[in-house]
Amino acid sequence: MNLAPYIDHTLLKPDATPEQIARLCAEAAAHHFASVCVPPCYVRQAAEALQESGVAVCTVIGFPLGYSLAKVKFFEGHLALNDGATELDMVLNIGALKAGRHAEVEDEIGQLAELCRMRGALLKVIIETALLTEDEMVTACRLCVEAGANFVKTSTGFASRGASVADIELMRASLPTHIRLKASGGIRTREAALALVAAGADRLGASDGVALLAQPATVPAAYDSNNDSHATS
């Protein structure tokens, strides 16, 4: 399977530099990835670098903790779209979700969903599965549907863990088919990527995108007669 069309090639580290963003964009164009996912301050640079490339520009909103004010998230999204982003990955207000303030969560998502709809962009909602119970994950998915999100995304990559197959399976079972899924955070091997896609992921957020493409299929361990132990290739 060609994983390239699934990959949001990502660089969201706090010390990311313009030179690293330029390399990320060059890699994404060369490998025909779905998008680059960059910090808001680099959207304009990425949009200029990827003009006519077919690679989308994605950025993050209220990232990585999700507790910015809803108005701040909306304005952050407005500015990012003006700079050339066509996909927004917002972090929902995790504490409000856990507190049962569902109308508040749905409203902040809905505002950005409407903004994206008007601007022809896509909204992904990061629910941070590492911090949620299964019931909270199901509720978060329901709120994303009611608010009009296009994708539900597992993780920021900044919590205790990233995406799991179990997360994707539960989210897929909790969502109508028109809502797509993005698995992200800690995807380090081709096998892990393939398992997440098989479970229902439509996109993979990964900072190791090139490595995922390059990895050979798993080669069975070969017996090494020299030291009478199984060598791994």
Ligand SMILES: O=C[C@H](O)COP(=O)(O)O
């Ligand atoms: O999608 C966004 C994630 O931050 C990527 O996580 P990663 O750096 O563990 O691949």
